[in-house]
Amino acid sequence: MKGILYGNFLLNKKWFIAAGITAVLGTAFCAFFVSLVPNNEGVVATLFIGLQLVVLAIIMEWLGRNLEANIKCRFTDITLAGGISRNMFVTSELLKNVITIGIGLVMCIIMQLVMSVFDRRFFTLETVKIIMVLASSCGSIEWIVNPFVIDFKSAEKAGLVVGLVFGFGLVLPIMVLCNVLTEETESLLSGFITLLSNGWLLLILLGISTALYVIFYFVLLERVKKGDVC
Amino acid sequence: MENCIEVKNITRTYPQFSLKNVSFNVPCGSVVGFIGENGAGKSTTIKAILGLLKRGEGSITVLGENAHELSPATKEKIGVVFDGLSFPENLTVRQLDKVMRGIYKTWRSERFFGYMTKFELPLDKRFKSFSRGMVMRLSIAAALSHDTQLLILDEPTSGLDPVMRAEILDIFLEFMQDESHSILISTHITSDLEHIADYICFIHKGEIMFTEERNEMMERHRILKCTDEQLMRIDKADIIGVRKGRFQNEVLTTNAHKYPDIPADAPTIEEIMVFYVKE
Incomplete structure (x- = not known):
């Protein structure tokens, strides 16, 4: 398993570098904005959460593409025919996801630390909890894509299907519900952002993402056991 | 163990193709040439032997174990070569060595690099710049660089020039110097088998036409x-x-x-x- 992880992370370090560059540039921009226009922390806070999500999205971009590339060149067949059991293969995919999200999370926390130099409110227990839950949510959505990558032999198609189903089926209703509960109408995200500081929403999101990780571990395992991966 | 591979009544159905009651054996210590025209079912049968297809009718045992439940120790003894490059194209030989060390417990880096020297393959060039001959030599070297007892080869000489094919066949003959080794080689280049195969198994449109000892087949x-x-x-x-x-x-x-x-x-x-x- 170590070999697969080593090879995969080695080949895709450019995504980590890109996420790092985005984090640095984005944080610099936000810091500049905050120091220049101190009375607009709300706008910058919203922008900063969006920026952290972008960093997470960039850093996770390689996961589905990597699985697709390994399937297309039949390296997955070589590993499954070699010393790797199906359970180990799925576990290695999970580790890739979790390690990547972990690195993304660390980047986001460092971004928050830097921003806290300009405004302490950018790095609190609340902001750390929020980014942890958002990171695990993003990671779990990326995790769900894997069985579809095997079926479609394409990370793009799989991401599109999952994006559409989850986007319209789960995320949008959650956003609307948050706005209804908070009676916020400024934007689709405003209710959600307000409720993010509420412990219950964080717990619900954490619970959902944990459940998705567990359920789709077994979904992916069953898909690999079914055969015809490559 | 008399047979290192036993395939019994394998039937698999796909939208435009099916394997129908495929049965044959690979006796231990022998080379079995698995021949058939393009699309006959050779690669599908090989995938079934490696446990890479969905379960279906029939049974396959490899080195005494069910192909779908091969233990890690048994998988270590099987070397696999597919047609074309089966490794990420942006890896180099040095990087592949590290990857394979993490996959095979019995991986021998010194043996792998020995093959690289013998095959004159560069250590730091990415695989995407390798020629077809280099790719096949790399794949074969990787298949032989752990404690391989059974080589399963899917079109290992396809697209290679005669000189390269002869060189690769010599490697297989060298592998067979050890009587405990066996090879299942699927190919549509039958002339390669005239030199090395002990048995010929012929598949056509998903059905086995015959499985015979090569000399006997030629005589008959x-x-x-x-x-x-x-x-x-x-x-x-x-x-x-x-x-x-x-x-x-x-x-x-x-x-x-x-x-x-x-x-x-x-x-x-x-x-x-x-x-x-x-x-």
């Missing part, structure tokens, strides 16, 4: 060179395949002794395959 089959009148005399039950020419006809048969007056030639494996396939 004969091509009768006959005129139209002579062709009329030959019992239809004795005709495996006919090729009609302008001046003479060729008939493949296993009963040439019944027609001593008709000239008969020994066929090549390729000719046998063509006659069986021709309808």
